[in-house]
Amino acid sequence: MNVAIYARVSTEWQAEHGYSxxxxxxxxxxxxxxMGAFVVKEYIDDGYSGGFLERPALDSLxxxxxxxxxxxxxxxxxxxxxxxxxxxxxxTEELEKAGCRPVFVLERxxxxxxxxxxxxxKGVFAEYERAxxxxxxxxxxxxxLRAGKAICDSHIYGYDFDRGNSCYEINPAEAEVVRxxxxxxxxxMVGGCEYIAEKLNNMGIPSPSGNVSWCASSVRNxxxxxxxxxxxxxxxQYHKKTGPKSYKRLPRPREEWIExxxxxxxxxxxxxKALSIKSKHRTYKVWQKNSYPALLxxxxxxxxxxxxxxxxxxxxxxxxxxxxxxxxxRNGSKCAARLMDVVVTDxxxxxxxxxxxxxxxxxxxxxxxxxxxxxxxxxxxxxxxxKIVKRIEKIQTERTAVMSWFSQSLLSQSEATEKxxxxxxxxxRLQNELAALENSPTSEVERLxxxxxxxxxxxCPASPEARRRVFLSVVEKVSxxxxxxNYGHKYLIDFDIVxx
Numbered sequence: 001m002n003v004a005i006y007a008r009v010s011t012e013w014q015a016e017h018g019y020s021x022x023x024x025x026x027x028x029x030x031x032x033x034x035m036g037a038f039v040v041k042e043y044i045d046d047g048y049s050g051g052f053l054e055r056p057a058l059d060s061l062x063x064x065x066x067x068x069x070x071x072x073x074x075x076x077x078x079x080x081x082x083x084x085x086x087x088x089x090x091x092t093e094e095l096e097k098a099g100c101r102p103v104f105v106l107e108r109x110x111x112x113x114x115x116x117x118x119x120x121x122k123g124v125f126a127e128y129e130r131a132x133x134x135x136x137x138x139x140x141x142x143x144x145l146r147a148g149k150a151i152c153d154s155h156i157y158g159y160d161f162d163r164g165n166s167c168y169e170i171n172p173a174e175a176e177v178v179r180x181x182x183x184x185x186x187x188x189m190v191g192g193c194e195y196i197a198e199k200l201n202n203m204g205i206p207s208p209s210g211n212v213s214w215c216a217s218s219v220r221n222x223x224x225x226x227x228x229x230x231x232x233x234x235x236x237q238y239h240k241k242t243g244p245k246s247y248k249r250l251p252r253p254r255e256e257w258i259e260x261x262x263x264x265x266x267x268x269x270x271x272x273k274a275l276s277i278k279s280k281h282r283t284y285k286v287w288q289k290n291s292y293p294a295l296l297x298x299x300x301x302x303x304x305x306x307x308x309x310x311x312x313x314x315x316x317x318x319x320x321x322x323x324x325x326x327x328x329x330r331n332g333s334k335c336a337a338r339l340m341d342v343v344v345t346d347x348x349x350x351x352x353x354x355x356x357x358x359x360x361x362x363x364x365x366x367x368x369x370x371x372x373x374x375x376x377x378x379x380x381x382x383x384x385x386x387k388i389v390k391r392i393e394k395i396q397t398e399r400t401a402v403m404s405w406f407s408q409s410l411l412s413q414s415e416a417t418e419k420x421x422x423x424x425x426x427x428x429r430l431q432n433e434l435a436a437l438e439n440s441p442t443s444e445v446e447r448l449x450x451x452x453x454x455x456x457x458x459x460c461p462a463s464p465e466a467r468r469r470v471f472l473s474v475v476e477k478v479s480x481x482x483x484x485x486n487y488g489h490k491y492l493i494d495f496d497i498v499x500x
Contacts, residue, residue, distance in 0.1 A: 001037040003072045003103070005029065006061055008045040008080050021046055024076040027105045031074050035103070040070065050083035053090070054404070062091075065098045077106045085124050145234050145258045156227055157208040158265055168227070168262040175265045177205055181222055182266050186273045193219040223274045230264030233257040293468045295346035296322065296478060303481025303494060305335040311342065322480065338482045344491060345480070350467060352495050353475075357457040363450035367499065388434045395427045448474060448500050476500045 007024035021044055032039050041064070043057035064070065073095060075081050081102065082088045095102055141151055149166035158178045159168040177200075184190045184199070197214040200207075207214045208222075226232045235258045239247040300309035302324035313320040320342040326335035356366045399420060406416040453474050460470040479496035486492075 001035065001071050002040050002069065003032055003035070003037040003074055004061060004064065004070045005032070005039055005042040005074050006044075006058065006080070007042070007076060008048060008050060008055070008058075010047060010049045024080065027076055028074040031103065031105045035072075037072065050079060050081075050087075053082065053087050062094060065095055065100050068098060070100050072101050072103050074103045074105065076104070078104055079129075142235065142258070145260065148261065150234070150260070155208075156225065157222060158228060159262065170263045170265065178222060178228055178265050181219060182228075182270055182274060185219075185223060186270055186277065189277075192216075193223070220278070223278055226271065227262055228265040229268040229271045230261060231268075232260050232262070234260050292343065293464050294320065294322075294342050295349060295464070295468055295471055296480065299472070299475060300478050300480045302326070302335060302337050303479040303496065304337045307335060309480060312339075338485075340480070340482055340491060340493065345493065346464075346467075348491060348493055349478070349480075349495055353457060353471075353497070356497070357454045360451045360454050363454050363499075366497075367447075367450065385434065385437055388430050388437070392427060392430050392434075395423050395430070399423050453499055474499055 005025060005028040007021050007028065009021055009024070025042060025044075028042075029039065043061045045055040045057040048055040061073065065073065078088060081091055092102055144151060144166070150161070150168065151166075153161035153163070155161075156168065158171055158174045160171045161167075162169050181196060181200075184196055185193075190196070190199070193216040196219050197216050200214040200219075205214070208218055222228075235252060235256055237249050237251055240250055294311055296309065297311060300322065301307065302309055305324060305326050307324045307326040309322050310325050311320050312323050321339040322342055322345055323339050324335040324337045327337060327339075355362075357363055402416055402419050402423070406413070456470055456474055460466055475497055477498040479494075481494045481496075482491060483494060484490065484492035
């Protein structure tokens with residue numbers, strides 16, 4: 001009989017109380033020897049919570065079980081498989097459907113109604129125990145905080161942490177630096193956080209992280225800390241687990257905060273003045289829409305490589321440039337196309353467009369001249385097919401997400417079934433549309449009449465906004481290629497226009 005062994009431990013506390021990886025593996029190997037089974041592989045999740053199904057070793061084990069590699073999987077106990085009953089039932093059902101059975105070292109569950117009840121009750125108590133452990137831990141931390149003792153060392157600059165008494169003590173050298181920073185910032189007003197950081201670096205004072213270099217953010221953090229006034233609040237936030245090893249920090253209600261005390265370094269009034277000054281000096285960058293609309297934006301493509309044309313620049317000089325997206329190295333390729341000033345390029349393009357639209361005959365001649373040339377890809381059927389394929393890929397991603405949410409008990413079975421059925425119907429409809437599109441003959445694309453194009457361009461007002469509206473109404477794609485090597489704005493640009 002080929003079997004696998006799975007072991008898991010999530011905290012040091014569990015390792016100290018007999019749940020270490022080595023202890024579990026040794027007991028599982030002894031169990032395999034009693035069964036006369038051959039251990040093919042051992043799967044270990046070290047440091048992963050049993051409250052989630054997404055664990056690297058467990059995922060590999062589930063894939064191997066689906067491939068029929070094992071006849072049994074040995075666990076030290078049911079809570080090593082999972083802490084939640086719903087997760088235990090999901091894993092047990094997966095194993096049994098694949099012709100594999102779970103085996104536990106500490107318990108034996110017969111395949112009878114009584115055995116199934118005992119197994120499920122074990123899972124309920126495992127989940128209850130996990131909740132009680134967390135509740136007792138949090139209650140102990142809150143009691144310690146209310147007694148005026150810090151839970152851990154937050155490494156606050158200006159203080160040393162006394163682990164024996166769980167409290168902060170003033171570090172004289174660092175405290176003097178804190179007072180000096182507040183004096184510079186509030187009383188002497190020598191400058192902002194950047195200037196103060198530069199002064200500290202010139203004096204050779206080590207930073208809070210122990211490095212020689214100070215930065216502006218370190219000074220801002222010192223000015224914002226209430227600890228230096230002798231009073232601060234603890235238990236202001238909590239961590240919500242969002243994955244096997246990921247957390248999210250969320251604020252607690254104001255009534256749950258716990259007031260703490262520590263030795264005072266600066267007066268509370270000085271700290272309030274620093275916060276007031278810092279709030280007034282705080283600046284935000286306000287992005288303003290450029291008054292000149294770029295004529296070719298979103299429609300132009302590079303004549304050298306076929307990549308999209310984007311706009312770069314701006315800033316105080318308000319100089320903007322057309323550039324190919326592949327001009328910086330991207331996906332291993334680099335385009336040699338040069339930058340083009342937006343205003344100059346738009347003026348050159350509009351003069352070319354006006355020349356083409358001199359009369360209906362010139363528009364017809366231009367379109368006819370392009371008919372034999374290599375045209376830009378502007379086939380609506382191809383665009384529609386690409387959109388359908390992307391939507392199908394998105395549906396497959398959503399299906400995977402739904403299964404992940406269901407495994408984490410974020411969705412009930414009925415909700416997951418309903419969502420999967422909806423996704424399957426959408427995928428079937430899109431597959432039918434894609435098949436019909438591929439089997440349909442290519443139809444001739446209906447284009448604007450040359451007379452209409454000519455009339456719209458010739459009657460366009462001279463404002464950039466009006467030209468942009470006309471451009472979008474008559475032009476489908478335009479290829480732009482700069483051919484000169486001049487400096488300044490003496491451009492030689494080739495425009496290849498595809499009309500709608």
